[in-house]
Amino acid sequence: MLRGDLSDADMEQYVQERVITTTLDRAANWARGNSLFPATFGLACCAIEMMSVVGARLDIARFGFEAFRASPRQADLLILSGRVSIKMAPIVRRIYDQMLDPKYAIAMGACSSSMGVFNNYAIVPADKFLPVDVHVPGCPPRPEALMHGILKLRSMVHSDPSMGWRERYGAERTVEVLPDEGEELLRSSTEEPAGA
Numbered sequence: 001m002l003r004g005d006l007s008d009a010d011m012e013q014y015v016q017e018r019v020i021t022t023t024l025d026r027a028a029n030w031a032r033g034n035s036l037f038p039a040t041f042g043l044a045c046c047a048i049e050m051m052s053v054v055g056a057r058l059d060i061a062r063f064g065f066e067a068f069r070a071s072p073r074q075a076d077l078l079i080l081s082g083r084v085s086i087k088m089a090p091i092v093r094r095i096y097d098q099m100l101d102p103k104y105a106i107a108m109g110a111c112s113s114s115m116g117v118f119n120n121y122a123i124v125p126a127d128k129f130l131p132v133d134v135h136v137p138g139c140p141p142r143p144e145a146l147m148h149g150i151l152k153l154r155s156m157v158h159s160d161p162s163m164g165w166r167e168r169y170g171a172e173r174t175v176e177v178l179p180d181e182g183e184e185l186l187r188s189s190t191e192e193p194a195g196a
């Protein structure tokens, strides 16, 4: 377009229709929220429902989430699709710790959210051993419900990357904390700041 081709008002409208301004943080969150890589990981019956979200009917590839990764080091979303036993919890936590930061977790189904029908000593809810961002209710949740949970997570990533819980629980970083370090962290987080 040559200078003078548009009058001032038309030029104003031309620019408004074609130029987007944003911040680097917002652009990074937009990209991050639209390219979640779930870990290829299933725990129980809910996993069958989870698998179907990559099929033609729901097709999460539409949103950029289809690349289920076989290595936690290439994944940033852990879908806990089923019940977690106390024996299994440290292994699940280890997988979560090996994932890329920033990373997210979805508790899919009643079992991983609240122990479900297995209300006994062997099962543990996911919140007890890792920070869960979204809970999807149901037994099992339909694939549409999981899709809804994933899209909820996407909107949380877009609008507020810290998502509240990281600050509430002092959960920045997710390195494993040894017992003596844990006590020290707890003490420092509960101490009154100087001059308060």
Ligand code: SF4
Pocket (backbone or CB within 6 Å): 044, 045, 046, 081, 082, 083, 108, 109, 110, 111, 112, 116, 117, 138, 139, 140, 141
């Ligand atoms: S919530 Fe229901 S479907 Fe999912 S793992 Fe538990 S028993 Fe199975």
